[in-house]
Amino acid sequence: MTITTAIVGYGNLGRSAETLIKAQPDLELFGIFSRRSELDTDTPVYPVDSINDYADQIDVLYLCLGSATDIPEQAPDFAKHFTTVDTYDNHKQLPHHYATMNAVAGEAGNVAIIATGWDPGLFSLNRVLGAAVFPEPQQNTFWGRGLSQGHSNAIRGVEGVKYGVQYTIPREDAIAAAKAGNGADIDGKDAHLRQCWIVADEADHDRITDTIVNMPDYFVGYQTEVHFISEEEFLRDHQGLPHGGRVITSGTLGKTKSTVEFALDLESNPDFTAAVLVAYGRAAARLKAEGKTGAFTVLEVPPYLLSTKSLEDLIAQDL
């Protein structure tokens, strides 16, 4: 079956979703709904205010909106008229978002898959799978190597910094400890180092380094590296939005130990987040076609529903 999809929101996530939907054989992109009328795209663009006029023509609506305010404010209204998928990532508010979307989508007869992407999303799935296998699981989640927007902004605020980025990187010793089942005492500061790449005049290097490593909240207590590079190198190597991480679960099974690891290495955080979102859109359309309604997390979706292949082909080829 061909699934007709649409996107609401056209930031990094929406642009990635647009490209990836078009690359999938069973997904069709009806259009992009936006508050802006002029978007740099060949896809048809419609005003978001008119979206309900098209409800009959769209199987799945991808909510490519920010988690800070847009999703909490707007997602329930979209779920009244559409089967939706989102990448809401405010962990503490997830029970509330689930309850809201479940009520609205359930009443409207729609499906709403929430909190796809990778954390929450594929990492959540692996936290639950990993922990389910062990009687007493030891589980650690590491993030990075990843660009941190907040820390990059902080170092760009230091006087004399022309360009600057900060990557959060899991420490090898912490990863090794987690794999060996000794991750119980690892906290965030032990687990990650902060790596800064900066363009600045040589005369300012010492002062900038000193300012950064002593910056409270952001860097104090962390292992922090400050590297100065040329503008040319910066513009060549540090323009992307890389991210990733790993979920490590370890434990004893009878008399032996085992370790389960799920790791992501992403050149672009929004591209991968969108790729997971797009795949869960396929699952949302199938759940709706089966007559299911209400909110679903990635924990409730049977994994074969993400695939372009039939269950029969998956059992024959991939099991």
Added chain:
Amino acid sequence: MTITTAIVGYGNLGRSAETLIKAQPDLELFGIFSRRSELDTDTPVYPVDSINDYADQIDVLYLCLGSATDIPEQAPDFAKHFTTVDTYDNHKQLPHHYATMNAVAGEAGNVAIIATGWDPGLFSLNRVLGAAVFPEPQQNTFWGRGLSQGHSNAIRGVEGVKYGVQYTIPREDAIAAAKAGNGADIDGKDAHLRQCWIVADEADHDRITDTIVNMPDYFVGYQTEVHFISEEEFLRDHQGLPHGGRVITSGTLGKTKSTVEFALDLESNPDFTAAVLVAYGRAAARLKAEGKTGAFTVLEVPPYLLSTKSLEDLIAQDL
């Protein structure tokens, strides 16, 4: 809810399952069904011929039987009377096993979760999830570091070998190529090296090495390492059944690349296989309680059903 379980079969897998069921808070072990009346265990033992007398008292039956002949011959009969879980691992016969179990369990009103464990099992799940995210996935599965029974038997057949084991180990260069998205041309011989640990008289070392590396089918064409060690070291370090491996999926998303990796490092293959089996037993009991019937693969089971926690707790704590 407490789930009452039983085990049929008492080899390595059955013994591991016994220990792990007893370590789970929501699982109770009713007994072990065996053709042998004398087992070295505190668990009640019943003759397998009498198993149907206990059908009303058992929620889930763990089929800890071999895939070569026992599962194909016996599993359908068990599924007539019990909700079952198995670790059937004959990839080519999986569609046939699925169809058989689906028919029998469906007619009897039972659930049969087939092919749990890790390959098939958790690896299958990660092959499907990984591939679903990318428009053109490049996917490689590596096995090991793992003890190979067949190759260990082959080297123990060489004259002069007192003790010997063979581990299959994924090659670092092949793993790196797969992570970089260049795994298309990797075949089994490129991807793995074979490491032998042997106890033998020093006078025989050269001849044994020569015989092994030139053994057709088993070693010719593989990178093979032969290490001679003392009997003491052998008995201390090479008595286990380690295994593991990884599923690596890589691909392009728009203009960027991403890599997804799922890796297992297992001190004991049967202990971990049993741990996955036991968790899917919980899911089988829940599916049956929901009124579901027929055969299920790991691809069809909503992941939260594996957990001891409620969905509500998982959404609040693990998502």
